[in-house]
Structures are given as C-alpha cells and as structure tokens.
Amino acid sequence: MKTYHDWEKKAAELSIQNQAFINGKYVNSLSGKTFVNINPATAQKINDVTECGKEDVDVAVKVARDTFESGVWSNMHPALRGKHLMRLGDLILQHKDELALLETMDMGKPISDAMAVDIPACARTLHWYGEAADKLMDEIAPTDPSALALVTREALGVIGIVVPWNFPLMMACWKLGPSLAVGNSVVVKPAEQSPLSILRLAELASEAGIPDGVLNVLPGFGETAGQALGLHMDVDMIAFTGSTEVGKYFMQYSGKSNLKRVSLECGGKSPHVVMKDCPDLDKAASAAIGGIFFNQGEVCTAGSRLLIDRAIKDEFMEKLMKAADNYKVGDPLDPDTTMGSLVEEQHMNRVLGFIDKANEEGATLKVGGCRSAGRDGFFVDPTIFDDVMPDMTIAKEEIFGPVLSVLTFDGEQEAITLANDTIYGLAAGVWSKDISQAHRMARAIRAGTVWVNCWDPTGDMTVPFGGFKQSGFGRDKSIHALEKYTDLKTTWVQL
Ligand code: NAP
Ligand code: MG
Numbered sequence: 001m002k003t004y005h006d007w008e009k010k011a012a013e014l015s016i017q018n019q020a021f022i023n024g025k026y027v028n029s030l031s032g033k034t035f036v037n038i039n040p041a042t043a044q045k046i047n048d049v050t051e052c053g054k055e056d057v058d059v060a061v062k063v064a065r066d067t068f069e070s071g072v073w074s075n076m077h078p079a080l081r082g083k084h085l086m087r088l089g090d091l092i093l094q095h096k097d098e099l100a101l102l103e104t105m106d107m108g109k110p111i112s113d114a115m116a117v118d119i120p121a122c123a124r125t126l127h128w129y130g131e132a133a134d135k136l137m138d139e140i141a142p143t144d145p146s147a148l149a150l151v152t153r154e155a156l157g158v159i160g161i162v163v164p165w166n167f168p169l170m171m172a173c174w175k176l177g178p179s180l181a182v183g184n185s186v187v188v189k190p191a192e193q194s195p196l197s198i199l200r201l202a203e204l205a206s207e208a209g210i211p212d213g214v215l216n217v218l219p220g221f222g223e224t225a226g227q228a229l230g231l232h233m234d235v236d237m238i239a240f241t242g243s244t245e246v247g248k249y250f251m252q253y254s255g256k257s258n259l260k261r262v263s264l265e266c267g268g269k270s271p272h273v274v275m276k277d278c279p280d281l282d283k284a285a286s287a288a289i290g291g292i293f294f295n296q297g298e299v300c301t302a303g304s305r306l307l308i309d310r311a312i313k314d315e316f317m318e319k320l321m322k323a324a325d326n327y328k329v330g331d332p333l334d335p336d337t338t339m340g341s342l343v344e345e346q347h348m349n350r351v352l353g354f355i356d357k358a359n360e361e362g363a364t365l366k367v368g369g370c371r372s373a374g375r376d377g378f379f380v381d382p383t384i385f386d387d388v389m390p391d392m393t394i395a396k397e398e399i400f401g402p403v404l405s406v407l408t409f410d411g412e413q414e415a416i417t418l419a420n421d422t423i424y425g426l427a428a429g430v431w432s433k434d435i436s437q438a439h440r441m442a443r444a445i446r447a448g449t450v451w452v453n454c455w456d457p458t459g460d461m462t463v464p465f466g467g468f469k470q471s472g473f474g475r476d477k478s479i480h481a482l483e484k485y486t487d488l489k490t491t492w493v494q495l
Contacts, residue, residue, distance in 0.1 A: 007111055007334075018037075018048060019050050019199070020052050020060075020199075020216075022063055022216050023067075023212050023213045023216070024206055024211075027050075029050045029220070031051070035220075036049075037049045037106065037193075037196070040107065040345075041333075041379075043378065044376075046106065051219065051220050052225045053228065054228035056220070057218060057232060060216040060218055063216060064158045064185035064186065064187050064214075066213065067213030068183075068184065068185040072211045073183055073214045074183035076183070078183075079133065081133050081180070082131060082132070083130065085127075085130030085177065085210075086126065086127050089124070089125075092204065093120075095200070096120075097115075098200070099114075099201070100114035100118065102196040103119070103168060103194075104332045104340070106168065106193065107165050108343060108378070109295055109298075109332060109340045110334075111332055111335060112336075112338075117459070118169060121167075122169050122173040124461055125170070125174055125176075126173060129178050132479065136153070136182075138150065138151060139151040143492075146494065147492060147494055148495055149492045149493070151490055152488070152489050154486055155486055156487060157236040157237075158186070158234060158236050159179045159185070159238075160229035160238045161189070161239050161240075162226050163189075163190055164191050165190075166300070167295070168195075168197050169198055171241045172188055174476040175476065176188075176215070178482045180215070182482055186216065188215070189219075189222075192222070195217075199219065202216075227253065231257045232260075233258045234258075235260055237262070239484075239485075240263065241265040241266075244424075244470045244471070251264075261484070262474075263473065264474060265466055265467065265472050266300075266467060267398040267424055268427060268471050269395075269396065269398050269422045269423075269424045270301055270424070270426055270427040270447065271303070271305045272287075272429040273419055273429060274309060274316060274431045275309055275430065275431055275432040275441075277434055277437075278312065278431040281312065281319050283453075284431045284453075285320045285323040287454060287455040288303060289320065289324050289327065290455065291303030292402065293338075297401045298400050301427040301449070303427075303429055303455055304398070304399060304404065304405060306404055307408075307409055308407070309410070309411070310408050317386065320384070320406075327382045328382075329379045339379075339382060339402065341375075341378045341379045342378045342401060343378070344378060347378070347401070348371065348379075350401075351402075361389075362389075363405070364387040366384040369381065383403045383404065384403075384406065385406065386406045388405040388406055388407050395407060412440070419441075424470055424471045425446045426448055430445070431452075432452075446468045447467070448468055449463075449465065461477055462478055464480045
C-alpha cells in the first residue's frame with residue numbers, strides 16, 4: 001500500500017490538464033479567459049483552467065452534432081461500441097492512481113476513498129454499459145397480422161452532461177456509460193471546482209478508440225457555459241446531477257428553447273430510521289455514521305436525518321457517539337484519513353452557517369460544530385446535533401456537509417410521517433427485525449431507494465438510482481438508465 005509520502009511524491013510529478021477537450025484535441029477557450037482551480041485541502045492554487053463560454057458551447061455542440069450525423073459512432077456496430085467502452089473501463093483502472101489523485105487534489109476527498117470507491121465505480125460503470133451495448137432488443141408489436149409494427153429505440157443525438165463536484169468523475173461516468181452505449185455524442189460541463197479528472201478521462205477515451213467529437217469536455221461556470229448548454233437549440237437532452245435549485249433552471253431552459261429532454265438527479269435530506277426492534281444496534285450505529293460522514297457528508301444520499309425510536313434512544317446514542325470516532329479530519333493524501341476537506345471556502349462557510357442556525361434554534365450539539373483547528377484548508381469537524389425538531393432548519397434543508405440531525409419518534413406511524421416530512425425523496429434506510437414492518441415502511445416512504453438493515457452497502461450497478469419528489473426524475477445506473485438516452489420509434493409496415 002502507498003504511504004502518505006508516496007502520494008505526495010506522485011502528486012508533485014503529476015501532469016495536469018487545463019484545457020477544454022473538443023473534437024479529440026485540447027484547446028483553449030475562444031475568449032482566452034481562465035479561472036483559478038484550488039486544492040481545498042491546502043487552499044493553494046493547482047492551476048489556471050480555460051474558461052469556456054457560450055461561443056465554446058456552440059463549437060462543441062456543432063462538433064458533437066456533426067459526429068453524430070456522420071454515423072462514425074452512432075452507426076457503429078453496438079458490439080464494437082461496447083468494446084471501446086470496456087477498453088475505456090480498462091484504461092481507468094490502469095490509470096487508477098492518477099485519476100484518484102486528481103479527484104483528491106481537486107475536491108478534497110480522502111485518497112483512500114477515491115481509490116476504493118470512486119475510480120473502481122467509474123471503471124465498473126464503463127464495463128457494465130460496454131457489456132450491455134449489444135444486449136438490447138427492440139420489439140415487434142402484437143398488431144393485426146396484416147401489419148408488421150417495429151418498436152425501436154434510437155439514440156437522441158447530442159447530450160449535454162452537467163455534473164457536480166462531490167463525485168466528479170463517477171457522476172460523469174454514470175451518464176457517459178449509458179448515453180455513449182446507445183450511440184449519442186456528448187458535451188460535458190464539469191463543476192468549476194473539479195474539472196481535472198474528466199479532462200484526463202477525455203484523452204483516455206480517445207486512447208480507447210472512441211472517435212473524435214463523440215466526447216467533448218468544456219470546463220467553465222454554470223451561469224455561462226452550463227446555461228448555454230441548457231438553452232442550446234441543438235442539444236437534445238440535458239443529463240444533470242446537482243442541486244434542486246439548478247435542476248429547476250434546466251427545466252426552464254428547456255421550455256425556453258427546444259423542449260430538450262431533461263433528467264435531474266438533485267438534492268436529498270434522507271431519513272435513516274432505527275426502529276426499536278433494530279436487529280443490530282452496533283451495526284446500525286456504524287452505518288448511520290458512515291451514511292452521514294462518508295465523503296465529508298457531501299453526498300446526495302447522505303443519511304442526514306437520523307430518526308431513532310424513543311425506546312432505544314439512549315442506548316443507541318451511546319453507540320452512535322462511539323462510532324463517530326471512526327471519522328477524523330486529516331490530510332486527504334494520508335491513506336489513513338477518513339474525512340477530508342470540504343470542496344471550497346464558500347461551501348465551508350455555508351455549512352458553518354447551518355451549524356450556527358442549529359445552535360440558535362435550540363438543537364443540542366453533541367460533537368464537532370466548528371471549523372477544524374490548525375489547518376489551512378476548508379475542513380469542518382464531524383458534527384452531531386441531538387434534540388432536532390422537524391421544523392428546525394437543519395431538519396429541512398440539505399446541508400451537504402458532515403452534520404447529522406438526530407430526531408426522536410414513538411412507533412411506526414410517527415416514523416413514517418417524519419421520514420416523509422421533506423421536499424426530497426432520494427433515499428431512506430429502515431432498521432427492523434420485523435419483515436412485515438420493514439416492507440410496510442419501505443412502501444410508505446417516498447424515496448427512490450430504501451435500504452433495509454443497511455445503508456448503501458455496495459453501490460451495485462444493477463439497480464436504478466434517483467429520486468422521488470424534488471430529488472428529481474430519470475434514473476442513473478442499471479438497464480433503465482439506457483431508456484432516457486433514447487426515443488421510441490414505431491415503423492408500421494402494411495403487409
Ligand atoms: P450545483 O450548484 O447545482 O451545480 C451542479 C452543476 O450545475 C455544476 O456543473 C454547476 O456549474 C452547474 N450550474 C450551476 N448553476 C447553473 C446555472 N445557473 N445554469 C446552468 N448550470 C449551472 O450543485 P453542486 O453544488 O455542484 O453539487 C451539490 C448538489 O448536487 C447537492 O444538491 C447534491 O445533492 C447534488 N447531487 C445529487 C446527486 C444525485 O444523484 N441525486 C449526486 C450528487 C450530487 P458551477 O460548478 O460552475 O456552479
Ligand atoms: Mg478544485
């Protein structure tokens with residue numbers, strides 16, 4: 001295993017991209033403007049990255065459209081498209097250290113998480129959709145025998161992919177895998193805080209034999225490049241992951257332009273419910289802690305509301321506080337670090353603002369509650385608030401940081417009511433030995449995923465991922481994700 005020193009040395013030797021990737025080449029933005037990219041763990045500049053605007057979006061979309069129309073990718077034998085995607089999956093694994101380092105330096109997550117979770121998940125996604133590419137069958141409808149009606153799925157054309165900074169490469173791969181498998185061309189706008197890994201991936205895609213112009217990457221800002229993609233008349237679909245607020249903008253952009261399809265993976269305020277017959281309190285406590293503190297709490301599915309039955313509250317809190325010791329802020333390049341820095345200063349201040357608000361509103365601070373001492377970067381200590389009431393700000397709003405709100409309930413009905421008391425519906429967890437109760441609750445809780453007696457255990461590719469309510473619509477992962485990147489066509493032949 002690599003040591004802290006090994007990673008530091010590797011980081012110093014890394015060659016880091018800073019240009020956009022259009023039509024198979026790295027290029028500067030047309031304006032020549034750049035923006036400063038920071039390592040949030042050190043607060044030091046990494047590099048200046050080219051800043052793409054509307055005019056670059058126009059160029060990249062034209063390239064993507066021409067490539068799509070040329071058929072070089074869209075009409076390639078699906079099995080061959082699949083091979084290229086699988087080769088890209090292989091290349092991700094071959095460059096695992098480098099990609100993990102880029103992720104860690106760009107957004108502050110522990111290198112051990114980037115190595116164990118992010119990069120393997122990216123490779124797995126490309127392998128999975130590469131394998132699926134030639135396994136998709138179309139239909140013949142059961143019409144009157146005098147006709148032959150074919151129901152086929154066709155690629156949409158040009159997909160705009162707009163992603164956040166918490167799992168920069170993984171969120172992009174969840175969209176690249178299925179959209180490319182069916183033959184689309186794409187233009188990716190990474191988050192301004194984390195452009196580096198996807199810029200490197202674009203080059204690896206070329207090496208994997210994906211033709212020039214199929215995968216284009218435009219670093220830049222949401223309000224300019226992101227908006228231009230959303231409003232573009234020749235983009236067929238936006239696949240978005242990010243906040244609910246910005247998700248709503250993309251719906252408006254669609255309505256104001258060409259009615260492009262929109263899929264939205266947005267925010268969450270997921271309830272993690274521990275019933276009094278929980279089969280294993282130690283396991284549940286450690287899952288509750290991992291569910292909020294993994295990735296610094298910068299996780300859309302973070303179990304940020306822990307709901308505990310009053311009958312086991314005291315016993316469970318004790319175990320919870322013990323489990324919290326597993327998460328300690330440290331240098332993300334140290335392989336022993338379990339919690340890195342938040343993505344940027346502004347976000348850290350936002351998280352600290354929620355902590356202030358919780359104190360003002362009368363929640364009880366059990367641990368943490370402040371910026372981590374003695375560090376230049378943007379670290380916040382793992383924080384737990386007890387006695388949180390449903391109408392408090394920290395029970396309602398997505399904090400997207402290492403802050404857990406503990407609420408108490410009496411029995412199944414109140415647990416369900418509290419669990420559903422949110423505008424979001426991304427994920428939920430229920431701990432109960434009673435199989436009937438667990439199923440009743442899984443049915444009653446409005447969320448895209450309900451975990452029973454676990455919390456997000458594997459990230460398995462075979463199941464769909466996405467939200468109910470204002471957590472968005474459209475699903476990533478699984479065979480279902482392929483549907484949203486295609487449209488149905490009926491070809492009716494009168495015999
Ligand atoms: P964000 O502010 O919504 O940004 C997401 C992306 O949208 C970024 O690329 C951003 O560009 C762009 N953007 C921002 N404003 C825009 C505008 N006016 N028009 C067009 N594009 C715009 O989200 P974030 O802060 O990066 O990420 C955190 C959020 O993502 C949380 O709410 C989290 O729950 C959500 N998330 C959801 C999932 C899921 O699968 N459901 C997964 C991960 C994260 P800039 O970087 O330039 O602002
Ligand atoms: Mg950065």
